[in-house]
Amino acid sequence: MKPKELFQSYKRYKGPFDYDCIIIGSGISGLALGAMLAKAGKKVLILEKHYTPGGFTHTFKRDGWEWDVGVHYVGEVGSDKTLMKSTYDYVSETPIEWADMGDVYDTAYFGEEKYEFKKGKEEYKNQLIQYFPEEKEAIEAYCKLLYALEKKSMLYQTWKVLPRFLRPLLSGFFRNPYLKYTSVTTEKMLDSLGMSEKLKGVITTRFGDYGLTPDKSSFAMHALLDRHYVYGGYYPVGGSAVFFEKIAPVIKSRNGEILVVAEVESILHADGKVKGVKMADGKEFHAPLVVSSAGVQLTYEHLLNRKEEYKDKFGEIGPSLAHHCLYIGLDGTPEELELPKSNFWIFPDGYNHTRNFKEFLEGKSDSLPLVYISFPAAKDPAFQQKNPGKSTIEIITLGDFDEVAPWKDKPWKKRGEEYEAIKERIAGQLEEVLYRYVPKTRGKILHKELSTPLSTRHFAAYSRGEVYGLEHTPARFANKNLKPETDIKGFYLTGQDVVTCGVGGGLMAAMLTATAILKKNMIKEIIREAKQKNAAN
Template identity: 35%
Template sequence: MELTRSVYAWMVSNPSLVVAVLLAVLFITVLAKFMSGPPVGKNPFAKATTSPPQPLVTDQAKRNNVLKQGIHYIGGMRNLTNFKVYIDHITDGQLQWTGVVEPYDTVVIGDNEKARHYPMYGGKDEFKQSLLDKFPQEKKAIDKYFDLLKATRASALGHVMAKIVPTWWIDFLASTGLIHYFTNYYKYSQRSVSDVMNELTDNKELQTVIAYSFGDYGSPPSEGSFAMHCDLINHMRYGVSYPVGGASEIAFHIIPSIEKAGGKVLVRAQVSQILLEDSGKAFGVRVHKSSGDVDIHAPIIISDAGFFNTFQSLLPPQIMDKSGFKPMVKKGTIKHGVGAMSIFVGLKGSKEDLALEGRNWWVYTSNDITNITEEYIGRSVENVLKDDIPLLFISFPSAKDPTWEQRYPGKSTCAVVTLANWEWFKKWENERVMKRGEEYDKLKNSIGERAWAQVLRLFPHLKDKVDYFEVGSPVSNKYYLGSPAGEIYGLDHTKERFGPKAVTRLRAQTMVPNLYMTGQDILSCGFAGAAYGGLLSASAVLNRNLFKDLSQLKKTIAKNK
């Protein structure tokens, strides 16, 4: 009896711990039930399958895989990380990486001679020290920022787990507030980058430098999820890499692994419809061909077409009505990402001739980063060019690739990316490619020329070196990438999207039996986000925890080394 009273007294004095223990027990029970049912699939990470790297394939006739737009830099490839093991595995070890020079990014704020430069370094301590060197009076704010980076990294499991356990369970935890007993992730994901920056410091210059890379996911600081921003910074924090041979090497080396496993990769095969049985189960896709549509049947359908394409174009409208997504779209919880413009420039001269570096430049006209971005995106088409473009991402891909000079001697490339409003170009979305008319060409080329003029302020010696100049608009993105509103990062990375309700519904397993989603929209944008989205999808299809299997494979490789 005395023991019972003692236990009761302890429970009364420690209610939070009691609730946490009870919830943990319930969580394990629900998860065990959820993971039971269909047989567990084969472990694709049972053993390392990489082969010794083969010589770079440079014969363009063999490659037939030229990509203008691709990866600018990737984190997590310099050491034996889970991500590197994963990518090595699905490319049979043939995809090689080279470290991008340090500093890998430089933030430029202001114009011409008055512009301020802030180098961003990779490494355990170098990144933080680069901020302290430029802002010694802001040590307290910088220390707090790095504390938040560490905290969000530790809470990231809360993001992934919400995509595995039943939706009703996450809804219950979120509505009661008990979800915070499991993870701190949503404390960070539900705040905007601007909100946190304003809390850390009133120094606009430091705010811009901390938030500079929001262009890597597209959402303005006033809307972007702080947790998502931290995920990106943590991903890049220890140095970044670039694929040897260029971004097209990624697809080039993944395709053989797919075919080795019995798959087939088809191009110029536009899927127009996901086929459903009367019972509602997915059983195939319809491929549109000029010679007549072709139906391809399969027991499992996985869509990497993105949320909006999948639910608004490939499935019947009633599926969207019943999915629970419709009110979230109407409210703006889930919405299209911001459109983008891309300028591709071919240059006469080698890297040495033109003094090019393999890093990236993020150029802002002002340190009022939120207002200048929102003002630009909100402009009418008539006022697009009233003054400078407030944000430019500038990169020299050829300078990053150690094999470039041997393949294209005496030539170099530059890529420039900026944000754009889909509404500026929407009226041309159904016009034929390369034949959209003089008005369209004038608008997109004028933006491209303005962007290049701003680039030349940083690199005036490139003025007479242009050999090739092409501009891609949001309409180009729709045509080549299938992005409905000209976005390149899929769904907008807002704090609403990264709330528990949206997170738990944007998952691999859909309400349609046999239909799964994958890619950027079920996790986050970019190569890493899409790749881990694929791991979530494979986990759902195989009914096993591939994240655990991958981690175990990494441990085995580390032990053998």
């Protein structure tokens, strides 16, 4: 099936209006859950507000250029033996192909000082020890901790789908052992290991991957992220649109439907049971099962109209930070422009991310506290086939929603000169950083366009333009309501707020929600199918 045949516009849709399950949102979690339920025999409908399906995995096009919005690399897909890879395979019609980013998949620059993140458990550790030989003991203790937490985190997530009556009885085994690590901030944990400010700065290079500085993030989130990439970074061949292109056929070929420009206004329920959804135009779809992947805040405050309940249940968890992204199209191949496969993480001279960020937000420093550069044209072996002689780059910096908030109710592309001037200033700053670290790009830019937190708000419905949904603080991990099941029978949650951010986090959330709905151990099912496929090959 061609990508365009995999979905249709709600505007032209004539029915049916009854399904076994309705999923709100077509991001990785909505799609993967749709595929799991479709494989279990359910007739699934996915409703997506945007005109392009895929949530943060969608790509957007301008004048023949195409960019990824929310995927630059993923981990744990380099071997058939990982649960992550098996789960991607389980939900895809044919397996996603993964391009290895090579031995060095992330590179940090603190001013002129450079640090490389190497693929492999021993390589990662040894490289850190090479940079900080006098801190060998702390590095070894830290690396041990990364792997020791793996099983604890798995049990913690499993607790969320235990039968309701068993949850309080079994939290001592499933949940509590992990809380020791979730309840402490990254900064405190690294301090407790006796790390210097410089080493802490380097180890938390990827704090932008979960959008929270080390003084606020839960150590558990930091450890999950660091562990996720230990075996390298991988890029989906063909770009991030392949997530939709590979997963949607599983849904479509099993009587499912995916509708775009399909904004759900509210969730219909009566007598404690879900009935379906009401669309923004007043029409209704009915189903005994409804799942929202649209973010917990939006779901409770708007789709359920339960603002007070949201405050009671989740009020202590704030939104993650917002971001700006400069999308660039260039004349020249990655070889000509000397673009690396590795992502660049660029910081000011100081190694204290928390302080850098605070000073920037308070206007005490002009240096951007974090600039992240991704080079999809270099990562993707299929890029030159589609775009001969060209390259694309994405440059991200974490942003302040309040700076652009005055224009939040103005229409897209019509926000006025003052707003455009802010965009121009930020784009100029990001461009200068690019020229400093990738000098061959100077004079080669043919197209550029900046997105702001208002773009995220407009296109993905995150109210403060948050880059990763709810912030990954200790309070988030202590919360017992971020789980698939809700108080309304037949109504479930999924998505990055249920497990963690990241495409992998969304995929794992889909697996948890499918487990809760189907009352079936999905890990076993996924492993069973993976073994069967491997035996057949």
